[in-house]
Amino acid sequence: MKSIYAAVVLAVVLVHLTEAEDVQCPSCPPGYNLQCVKSVACESDADCAAGSVCVDGSCLLGQCESDADCPSGYECTDNLQCVESTGCKTSKDCASGFVCVEGSCVKGSCADDTDCPPGYECKGLECVPAGCKTSLDCAPGFVCVGGSCVAGECVSDSDCAPGYTCSDDRQCIESEGCTSSTDCASGFVCVDGSCVEGSCVDNTDCPPGYECKGLECVPAGCKTSLDCPGGFVCVGGSCVAGECVSDSDCAPGYKCSDDRQCIKSEGECGNNADCLHGYICNPRRLECEPGNCGNDADCPEKYVCNTNKERCFPNPCKWNRDCPPLYVCQSANQCRPGKYKPV
Known part of the structure; x- marks a missing residue:
């Protein structure tokens, strides 16, 4: 009982x-x-x-331990019962798929832009691609069109791989061919109806002083240096880098060096200030010659720095006197250890 x-x-x-x-x-x-x-x-x-x-x-x-155990729009009370929610302060107070708007949990993925991942903004409680200036401002799978990120992978043919074009629905599709190089992506030209890698099809695609060979623009053949582009001179019928072929191509007081550069000529320097970078004035010969150095960068082109003497020497060499002490100029035009000692 x-x-x-x-x-x-x-x-x-x-x-x-x-x-x-x-x-x-x-x-x-x-x-x-x-x-x-x-x-x-x-x-x-x-x-x-x-x-x-x-x-x-x-x-x-009880029915719950926390709000997460309750249906949407309900919250867990102190006595572990799910009751209809009376409101919210932040979206964390709402169930998954709901956000807090003006104290109430409503269906959505965002309340403001801070709830969205990079490249997205909150519109109508949903995260959508944000405004843009270029496609780099958009999330993957979206491109910038008219200041807005829209679904797609291209805006123009240049956004696609070679041999592909951008379709009306902004997808890269295999190209059916080309009629001119303007139909091809940058770095490609139209040859026999196909886009192939290159910079030219004929000489008209090249700047003045260049010609098209092997689909690339190269310095054109020449009769005189006037036929070559700036920074090139005519040597043996071809345009090569340089500013002179002979002393007559240089200004008065200058001569043409072996590397086709105009340098101060013999008898024209009184001090180092009269010489170009990397050269000093030889007080005995009054001629500009490769000068003092701490490393190879202090020397003219095709010269190296002998750090023991802190002087620039030709590399390759032409004469024994071009080499440092106890070195000789061998047949390969390289300074190598030897018994010759320049005066």
Whole structure:
């Protein structure tokens, strides 16, 4: 009889607790949880009976432990019951797929731009590609058209790989051919109806002084240096880099060096200031010659720095006197150790 009475009392207590706003009893006997129900240890809700949840390692009567356990628009109360939500402060207070707008959880993915990934902005509670200046401002899979990011992989043919063109729906598709080089991407020309790598098809594609050979613009054949572009001179019927072929191509007081550069001529320097970079005035011959150096960068082209003497020497050499002390100029026009010592 006593056991039946105790069960009835316990049932009344449990019903009262589930309806009460405060789940914590003022004082419970040892071995009972905060709802004054005999404690049942648990690790997850699966360890608890139906109508109970696992909270801090103990099964308690209720439906939820946090708002995430409740349906959208509901929140978990202190007595572990899911009730209709009365509002929100931030989107974190809302269920997944909902955001907080003016204190209410509404369906959406964003409330402002800060909720969206880079390259997107919040419009109509959804993250959409943001405004742009170039396609680099857009997310992958989008291109910039009229200041807006739209789905696609190209805006023009130049955005596609060689042999492909940009379709009306902004996709790179295999090209059916070409009629002129303007149909090809940059760095390609039209040859026999196909885009191939190159800079020219004929001489008309090249700047003055150049001709088309092997689909590339190269300095043209010449009769005089006037036939060559700037920075080139005519040597043996071909345009080669340089500013002179002979002394007559240089200004008065200058002569043409072996590397086709105009340098101060003999007898025309009084001090180092009269010579070009990398040259000094020989006080005995009054001639500009490769001068003092700390490294090869201080020397003219085709000269190297002998750091022991801090002087520039030709490389390759022409005469033994071109080489440092105890070096000689060998047949390969290289300075190598030898017994000759220049005066």
